[in-house]
Amino acid sequence: MSKANDRILVLDDDAGVVSYLVEVLSAAGFTCIGESDPKRALQRAQQPDVALVVSDVEMPELRGPALLAALHAERPEVPVVLMTAFGSVDLAVSCMRAGAADFVTKPFKAEALVHAIQRVLRERALVKEVKRLKSAATAAVSARGLVAKSDAMKRVLDLAERAAKAETPVLLTGESGTGKSAVAQFIHRASGRSGSFVELNCASLPSNLVESELFGVRKGAFTDAREDRPGLFVEAEAGTLFLDEIGELPLESQPKLLAAVETRKIRAVGSSKQTTVDARLIAATNRSLEDALRNHQFRPDLYYRLNVIRIEIPPLRERREDIVPLLDAYLPQVSKRAGRDVWEIEQDAMSWLQSQYWAGNVRELLNLVERAVTLSTGGALKVESFERPSTSPTGGDPLAAAVSERWPLERLELAYVRRMLAEVGGNKAEAARVLGIDRRTLYAKLAEVPEKD
Numbered sequence: 455m456s457k458a459n460d461r462i463l464v465l466d467d468d469a470g471v472v473s474y475l476v477e478v479l480s481a482a483g484f485t486c487i488g489e490s491d492p493k494r495a496l497q498r499a500q501q502p503d504v505a506l507v508v509s510d511v512e513m514p515e516l517r518g519p520a521l522l523a524a525l526h527a528e529r530p531e532v533p534v535v536l537m538t539a540f541g542s543v544d545l546a547v548s549c550m551r552a553g554a555a556d557f558v559t560k561p562f563k564a565e566a567l568v569h570a571i572q573r574v575l576r577e578r579a580l581v582k583e584v585k586r587l588k589s590a591a592t593a594a595v596s597a598r599g600l601v602a603k604s605d606a607m608k609r610v611l612d613l614a615e616r617a618a619k620a621e622t623p624v625l626l627t628g629e630s631g632t633g634k635s636a637v638a639q640f641i642h643r644a645s646g647r648s649g650s651f652v653e654l655n656c657a658s659l660p661s662n663l664v665e666s667e668l669f670g671v672r673k674g675a676f677t678d679a680r681e682d683r684p685g686l687f688v689e690a691e692a693g694t695l696f697l698d699e700i701g702e703l704p705l706e707s708q709p710k711l712l713a714a715v716e717t718r719k720i721r722a723v724g725s726s727k728q729t730t731v732d733a734r735l736i737a738a739t740n741r742s743l744e745d746a747l748r749n750h751q752f753r754p755d756l757y758y759r760l761n762v763i764r765i766e767i768p769p770l771r772e773r774r775e776d777i778v779p780l781l782d783a784y785l786p787q788v789s790k791r792a793g794r795d796v797w798e799i800e801q802d803a804m805s806w807l808q809s810q811y812w813a814g815n816v817r818e819l820l821n822l823v824e825r826a827v828t829l830s831t832g833g834a835l836k837v838e839s840f841e842r843p844s845t846s847p848t849g850g851d852p853l854a855a856a857v858s859e860r861w862p863l864e865r866l867e868l869a870y871v872r873r874m875l876a877e878v879g880g881n882k883a884e885a886a887r888v889l890g891i892d893r894r895t896l897y898a899k900l901a902e903v904p905e906k907d
């Protein structure tokens with residue numbers, strides 16, 4: 455019955471008692487850790503593998519209520535079974551009030567302790583299961599896996615579902631992290647199209663490569679083109695072609711995309727032959743295409759062609775009802791991935807999460823939860839679990855590290871760019887705006903950033 459995160463910590467100031475209990479409980483199938491020093495035991499209990507503590511109630515350095523308080527301050531979810539001396543009823547009662555899960559009175563038979571432990575663990579498992587079921591029931595996850603509790607998000611999915619059946623292009627707009635890519639995939643799944651979902655981020659490619667990427671290359675078209683290469687339109691045959699950050703599509707490529715959408719025919723770079731394609735087009739942007747139109751960075755004819763079915767995804771702060779169901783939906787999988795047994799977020803923390811601005815929208819919310827879960831020992835997440843990383847790692851002058859380590863200017867620049875991106879919750883448009891550079895430049899800089907410092 456013992457799993458790695460199912461250990462029982464046995465604490466008694468008498469080392470003889472500890473080894474006897476460890477022997478008895480091990481024989482009953484539990485994995486035990488024995489401790490006779492309360493301080494060390496409390497430290498050991500911080501580890502997420504400790505599932506239950508069995509402790510003597512009266513030790514020279516520590517009495518039951520203080521032990522419970524110290525343990526529960528860090529890991530309120532860990533049940534404690536106390537062993538009380540015959541006659542110390544008052545102490546037993548105050549320990550139960552302080553949150554002990556159960557107690558056995560000395561002298562006790564080994565089975566009595568084993569039964570108490572089994573009962574407490576069973577109860578805990580039940581409480582957890584009920585919470586899990588309750589959150590699953592209220593998760594408001596749509597049949598196709600997206601959370602939509604708010605009316606605004608329900609309307610988005612409704613529209614997406616209806617749009618899925620059509621052939622017309624769909625334009626998804628909304629701030630970074632609101633779920634444009636997620637909705638694009640939702641539309642693809644709902645469309646029943648048999649081909650693949652193929653994605654291109656228009657801002658991630660240098661402008662001279664956009665066309666060969668989209669339409670393919672004929673062997674010999676340029677020196678590097680040693681063989682025919684199909685483009686994304688061909689890869690997305692009978693499927694969906696998702697063009698992310700469409701506002702960044704170079705102006706000179708725009709007429710070619712328009713022609714492809716209108717005629718359903720493409721011509722590979724360097725080829726004279728046209729081929730017919732059947733790829734459903736979905737475009738997304740987190741900048742205003744209307745602004746791009748006014749600034750002559752986007753062609754009106756392409757704009758009108760793409761803007762037939764437009765789905766606007768509102769920022770998370772305008773649909774806060776989605777926050778709790780999003781957390782309910784993601785907490786179990788985030789915990790599992792991080793190898794942590796977190797199944798709950800305390801009410802205070804929930805309120806705090808619901809009151810934030812969320813410049814980076816759903817992505818920022820999920821990143822913050824992932825970080826909190828990873829840093830936690832298990833149990834419930836508290837407000838403190840969500841504190842954001844301090845803005846200055848050196849505590850003082852942020853340039854100090856750069857100066858003392860003699861950084862080249864480029865490294866400092868990259869560090870600043872990445873930091874700003876984190877500061878605005880991963881919102882690239884916002885980061886570019888603050889940094890005073892355009893998004894293509896931001897991407898170019900980020901592409902040079904190595905994985906680690």
Ligand SMILES: Nc1ncnc2c1ncn2[C@@H]1O[C@H](COP(=O)(O)OP(=O)(O)OP(=O)(O)O)[C@@H](O)[C@H]1O
Nearest residue numbers: 600601602629630631632633634635636740816817
């Ligand atoms: N309604 C939702 N239900 C469940 N998960 C969601 C929902 N909306 C967004 N997400 C998740 O949030 C994260 C960010 O969403 P997504 O990448 O789709 O945002 P985006 O609008 O495409 O951002 P960007 O503009 O930066 O490309 C993803 O992990 C996505 O799965």
Ligand SMILES: [Mg+2]
Nearest residue numbers: 634635636698
């Ligand atoms: Mg996206």
